[in-house]
Amino acid sequence: MVRGLYTAYTGMIQQQNRLDVVSNNLANATTVGFKKEGSTSQAFDEVLTIKIKDASTNYLDLPVGNMSLGVKVGETYTDYTQGSFKQTENTFDVAIAGDGFFSISYTSKNGVESTMYTRDGSFTLTSDGYLVTKDGDYVLGQDGPINIPTEASVAIDEEGRIFADGEYVDSFAIADFEDYNYLAKFGESMYRAVDGATQKEPSNAKTYQGYLEMSNVNVVSEMVEMITISRAYESNQKLITSIDETLEKAVTLGQL
Numbered sequence: 001m002v003r004g005l006y007t008a009y010t011g012m013i014q015q016q017n018r019l020d021v022v023s024n025n026l027a028n029a030t031t032v033g034f035k036k037e038g039s040t041s042q043a044f045d046e047v048l049t050i051k052i053k054d055a056s057t058n059y060l061d062l063p064v065g066n067m068s069l070g071v072k073v074g075e076t077y078t079d080y081t082q083g084s085f086k087q088t089e090n091t092f093d094v095a096i097a098g099d100g101f102f103s104i105s106y107t108s109k110n111g112v113e114s115t116m117y118t119r120d121g122s123f124t125l126t127s128d129g130y131l132v133t134k135d136g137d138y139v140l141g142q143d144g145p146i147n148i149p150t151e152a153s154v155a156i157d158e159e160g161r162i163f164a165d166g167e168y169v170d171s172f173a174i175a176d177f178e179d180y181n182y183l184a185k186f187g188e189s190m191y192r193a194v195d196g197a198t199q200k201e202p203s204n205a206k207t208y209q210g211y212l213e214m215s216n217v218n219v220v221s222e223m224v225e226m227i228t229i230s231r232a233y234e235s236n237q238k239l240i241t242s243i244d245e246t247l248e249k250a251v252t253l254g255q256l
Contacts, residue, residue: 003069004243010070011236014041017073018229025217026226033083033120033189034215036222040074080180083119083216085208091154092131094121095213096174100205101191103140103173104133115140117175119213120189125150141170156209176203 021039028034085095096102101117108114116137123131123139131139131146138145141162148154152164160172177183182197 002243002247005240007070008236008239008243010072012233012240014071014073015229015233015236019226019233021076022222022226022229025222026219028188029215029217029219029222031120031188031215032122032212033118034217035081035083035119035189036079036215036217037076037185038079039076041071042074043071078180078183078185079216081216083213085211086214087211089210090122091209092123092125093210093212094123094156094172095208095211096121096205097208098203098205099200100174100176100203103175104190105138105140105145106190107137114192116186116190116192117183118190121207122212140173142173143170146170146172156207158206158208160205160207172207174203174205174207176200176205 018039021037025036028036082097085097094102096119101119102121104116104118106114106116118133120133122134124134125148126132127150129147129150131148133139140146146162146169148162148169149164155163155166157163160174162169162171176199177193178198178200179196182194183191184194186192
């Protein structure tokens, strides 16, 4: 194995992974409640290089030092910083300012119900008065799925309390967590709590009716990152080409 070829190859794999992450961020730059992702890289564990079957050392296996095998793909992480607000003036559009997530009753294709969490507050009201997401999943309040009289005038205050014609109906079940590393992304802008997730009480979130929290992706920054990735990928590609040409010349000279 030519070490340079392998090292350049691992570099290309890492840059491809970074490009996938950036491309997904750009594709969701206008997705309500989307939180951008980033990627990390790790060094392969160094291995002890040993000289074997070498007559100059009387065929004794002797260590000659440590050797790194390049870079490997690390973890993908989520940036939960606050996105900008967009005013819609729609009655059932709600944005969260601060930490926390709306609780959603999600039903899988197999009919299994579970609780998901999202920052996407673009809700609608069904004909029977249930507040649902754009995919039809129930929005949870303190007493379960939120149900609002369909003909009533609805107001939502900063504490997440919902009023219909001035009468209290329910409050959003806004959940926050001690450590967001225990949240796994589900779809574009929903999250599920994995084993070890601990809810934090109380949440400091405030809700704003008639607004939506947009994606926290900065398109300019992501485009600059994409250019940087492309140049790094091309550098590794050129290195492989140079090594390949060198090997070809060495083989040609060896045949003379």
